[in-house]
Amino acid sequence: MKILVVEDEQKTGDYLRQGLMEAGFVVDLAR
Structure with missing residues (x-):
């Protein structure tokens, strides 16, 4: 399974x- 994590830290x-x-x-990690 694919997950998108959006975290500014x-x-x-x-x-x-x-x-x-x-x-x-x-x-996938987005900042």
Whole structure:
């Protein structure tokens, strides 16, 4: 499954992206 994460805080966005990728998701991160 593909997920779009929109987060203005870089550290928080990277943390969310990493966790979701470890759970098997394909993640696009927008800032």
